Amino acid sequence: MLSSPFIARPLSVDRIMRRVLYALLPGIALYVWYFGPAILVSIALAATTALATEALMLKLRDRPVRPFLSDYSALLTGVLIALSIPPFAPWWLPVVGTAFAIAVAKHLYGGLGSNPFNPAMIGYAVLIISFPQEMTQWISPQGMGHSVLSYGEQLRYVFSGVLPAGMQLDALTMSTPLDTLKTQLQLGMTVSDIRDLPIYGRLAGKGSEMVAAGFALGGLYLLIARIIPWQLPVAFLGTLFALSGVFHLIDPAHYAPPLFHWFSGAAMIGAFFILTDPITSPTTAKGRILFGIGAGVLTFVIRAYGGFPDGVAFATILMNMCVPLIDVWTQPRIFGKKKKESKR
Amino acid sequence: MSKLHSFHGGIHPPTHKKESTQSPIMTAPLPAQLIIPFRQHAGEAAKPVVQVGERVLKGQLIGEPVGAISSSIHAPTSGTITAIELQQVAHPSALPDLCATLVPDGLDEWGVRQPLSYRQLSSVELQKHLRRCGIVGMGGAVFPSDMKLSHPVVVNTLIINGAECEPYITCDDMLMRERAEGIVRGIEILRHALGTDAVLIGIEDNKPQAIAAMQRAIDESSHPFKVVVVPTLYPGGSAKHLIKVLTGVEVPSGKLPTDVGVQCFNVATAYTVHRAVEHGEALVSRVVTVTGNVEHARNYEALIGTPFSDLVALSLPKADTDRYIMGGPMMGVELPAVNVPLVKASNCVIAASDALFPPQPPAMPCIRCTRCAQACPAELQPQDLYWFAQSDNFGKALEYDLFDCIECGACAYVCPSSIPLVQYYRYAKSEIRARDLEKRAADLARERHDFRQFRIEREKQEKAERLAQKERAAAEAKAAAAAVAAATPADPDADTDDTQQIRIDAALARAKEQAAAATPKNTETLTPEQRAEIEAIEARRAKIHDLAADAGADDEPPKNSQGN
Structure with missing residues (x-):
């Protein structure tokens, strides 16, 4: 016999995940617009790997394949990994990263709902630590750099590895705006001098700033549609803004301005698509604010003082570790109780 | 008081109330037979006071209350009692309960009805009358209404619950539309019994006709009652949540509304109070939605x-x-x-049917999205409670206030993974209750054993002392005899007698002291609640035995003894 409630009208997991995927589309479209279609190939590779690995792991774990495969969570992990690695990277890079993310970071921890770390960020971390060289081959935005590839030439390179005669890969790729900032600062340049370099646009890196804006747009949709809680992106971006703002005010020559931080690297995609992974973030409102603040501080610290140009991935993973503790600390009061008197 | 308050969470399921409000309340025809359970209220089941074969009149008492929390059961029409036996009742456990079978004679002949003038009655007299008439909360909890009027603290606000927040149900809506005057009269009786001034009638805004009817009835009665239109939000009809919305006061967890000076009755209860007091009618019928x-x-x-x-x-x-x-x-x-x-x-x-309530897809893992927490009107963390319940971590579940869950189902309604959350909470609650009972039974057994050991020890000691005393007396007698034999006409040995008496007294005092020291462990010092609970357990146990015996050897004894 069934028991109540007998009715339900949930927004199912697969619909939630699908909406998150839709929300990535503006960012992806701008990515293609500014950097060419190579990213689509990476996404396809990562997505295929994600689904294949998911199916394999489900089989190995003796779990039903179809319902889990159709929840879109693996697909989302794959897409997020593809978006965080250079599109001109060798084909096996997204494959290895995604396979690791799904097999180890997700399924070895118990699969959907049980993984303590964000699988996409674990995949990224594995790649940046294991293959730092390959992870730097970012494409110069279209209409910039030393030479320009047409969309057709770009795709031909991705599939066959053949560049048009006389072109070198080095001429087509560049380090990221965050990376350049870090290197040039170490070489003694000031922030304003560095930002005069041709790779920079109005807010941050030319092209990449627009991609970040695209992700922010998708993120706003998720916020408005209440797919993600507001506390995480607001606390994270607010902290990043405040912290970088203070440092920038004190020492503008050595610290980039807040908007530069917002629109560089993985800040926007992190704020709206990575930190907001419900499985690996806190469940309480207060906890989410703490989590966002922590991730913001760590991101800034790693960007300003760390060995890696961007810090979102490591900040996420480090904060993921704190989630159980944060959840216990921030239990809200319940109806009819003054304080959490029953706790501890 | 114009300002409405709100509570956390809640959901907006499709209300489906239109279907059953298109036609007026219809009196159902007399059925061929009636099956009247003796347990229709919270607390102890009523005790049958009629015999099989007896002719009863409509409204005649057939079951009398047992103990403080109990109520009366009446014959709903005139006819013959043809059986008093265990029958299946509307309980999910499917366990049978004691019921009277009544075959109507078709006359529907009332017994003695005694209308009262409530103004001349004290609250206590009213309570007695309501108990006699079998008036209980009609909102679903069926708590004896007389108990809700006998409150030890001052109640300054009477809240009448006409929210009817659950989808599909429209019995209160239709009752308010059609019998607002009776409801208002019942409210006035309840107000009189409670001695309150303020009366707030909360009705959800999806019942405009009921609101208008109630308002009209109040205007005509010139009672200063206030109809407050509250937003439709499930579970806004939960007493504690309605109180919060109307007064802004949160009834503390584990406390009663009266602890914050509020008492709450359902509109249908108010109506039955009116019928009971002003028409002398026992509760023998009710309005029910079939939809x-x-x-x-x-x-x-x-x-x-x-x-x-x-x-x-x-x-x-x-x-x-x-x-x-x-x-x-x-x-x-x-x-x-x-x-x-x-x-x-x-x-x-x-x-x-499956078309009306489609079966839920198989449950998927929890993704900690906390949509349940956002929907939970008790402000719990359902995702954590689920985790604790499914891993049998009951200590943690208690720590996270499992028992503040009102099982409203809002969490399960919104769960993207279609997890039957409420089932998990019910499971955890019943497990905890069962373990608690077991533990208490074990404690009781241990205490009994300890006391028995102590008693045996004490008796042994007393025996030994008696023996020693006898021996001493014998020895002294001997000594005295010897003394007499020695022909010393001395004064009687009062001194020895005295010391002996002192020693005996001391021994007795010691024994008494030990007994006193041991009593705290004894069952004698249990609080009335504990004792009541033990009695309830014993009664239930006895009932299970009865059931097992009645069910015969072919059925195995029922396992779940404490449904709810």
């Missing part, structure tokens, strides 16, 4: 004990109906069989 997968959804005024099958048949269930739910779709229970009888708690029966 869902039927041709003619509507409300019936039906006699208590009417088999649901009779009511459902009146509304013509559609062909694919394969189950029936008593109550609403959010908190109702599936009937073990459709021929079980209507009871005082039955506000609605829904004919259901």
Whole structure:
């Protein structure tokens, strides 16, 4: 016999995940617009790997394949990994990263709902630590750099590895705006001098700033549609803004301005698509604010003082570790109780 | 008081109330037989006071209350009691309960009715009358109404619950539309008994006709009652949540509304109070919604004990109906069989099918999205409670206030993974209760054992002392005899006698002291509640034995003894 409630009208997991995927589309479209279609190939590779690995792991774990495969969570992990690695990277890079993310970071921890770390960020971390060289081959935005590839030439390179005669890969790729900032600062340049370099646009890196804006747009949709809680992106971006703002005010020559931080690297995609992974973030409102603040501080610290140009991935993973503790600390009061008197 | 407050969470399920409000309340025809359970209220079941074969009149007492929390049961019509036996009732456990079978004689002849003038009555007299009339909360909890009037603290606000937040149910709505005057009169009686000034009647804004009818009745009565229109939000009809919305006061966890100076009654309860006091009618019928997968959804005024099958048949269930739910779709229970009888708690029966209530997809893992926490009106963390319940981590579940869960089902309604969350909470609660009972029984057994050991020890000691005393007396007698023999006509040895008496007294005092020291461990010092609980357990145990005996050797004894 069934028991109540007998009715339900949930927004199912697969619909939630699908909406998150839709929300990535503006960012992806701008990515293609500014950097060419190579990213689509990476996404396809990562997505295929994600689904294949998911199916394999489900089989190995003796779990039903179809319902889990159709929840879109693996697909989302794959897409997020593809978006965080250079599109001109060798084909096996997204494959290895995604396979690791799904097999180890997700399924070895118990699969959907049980993984303590964000699988996409674990995949990224594995790649940046294991293959730092390959992870730097970012494409110069279209209409910039030393030479320009047409969309057709770009795709031909991705599939066959053949560049048009006389072109070198080095001429087509560049380090990221965050990376350049870090290197040039170490070489003694000031922030304003560095930002005069041709790779920079109005807010941050030319092209990449627009991609970040695209992700922010998708993120706003998720916020408005209440797919993600507001506390995480607001606390994270607010902290990043405040912290970088203070440092920038004190020492503008050595610290980039807040908007530069917002629109560089993985800040926007992190704020709206990575930190907001419900499985690996806190469940309480207060906890989410703490989590966002922590991730913001760590991101800034790693960007300003760390060995890696961007810090979102490591900040996420480090904060993921704190989630159980944060959840216990921030239990809200319940109806009819003054304080959490029953706790501890 | 114009400002409305709000509570956290809540959901907006489709209300489906239109279907059953199209036609007026219809009096259901007299059924061929009535099955009247003796347990239709919270607390102890009533004790049968009629014999099989006896002719009873409508409103005649057939079951009298047992203990403080209990109520009376009456014959819903005139006729003959043909059986008093265990029968299946509307309880999800499908366990049988003691019921009287009444075959109506078709005359529907009332017994003695004694209308009262409430103004001349004290609260205590009113309480007695309501208890005699079997008045209990009609909102579903069926708590004896007399108990709710006998409160030790000052109640300054009376709240009348006309929210009816559950989808499909419209019995209160229709009652307010059609019998607002009676409700208002009942409210005035309750107000009089409580001695309150302020009366707030909360009605959800999806019942404009009921609101208008109530307002009209109040205007005509010139009582200063206030109809407050509250937003439609499930579970806004939960007493504690309605109190919060109307007054802004949160009834503390584990406390009663009276602890914050508020008492709450359902509109249908107010109506039965009016019938009981001003017409002298015992509670023998109620309005019930029959809806869902039927041709003619509507409300019936039906006699208590009417088999649901009779009511459902009146509304013509559609062909694919394969189950029936008593109550609403959010908190109702599936009937073990459709021929079980209507009871005082039955506000609605829904004919259901897979088309109406599609089966949920298989549950997927929790993704900690906390949509449940956002929906939870008790402000709990359902995702954590689920985690603790499924891992049998009951200590943690208690720590996270599992028992503040009101099982409203809002969490399960919104769960993206279709996890039957409420089932997990019910499971955890019943496990905890069962373990608690077990532990208490074990404690009791240990205490009994300890006391027995102590008693044996004490008796042994007393025996030894008696023996010693006898020996001493003998020795002294001997000595005295010897002394006499020595022909010393000395004064009697009062001195020795005295010391002996002192020693005896001291020994007795010691024994008494030990006994006193041991009593705290004894069952004698239990609080009244504990004692009541133990009694309840004993009664239930006895009942299980009875059931097992009655069920015969072919049925195995029922396992779940404490449904709810």
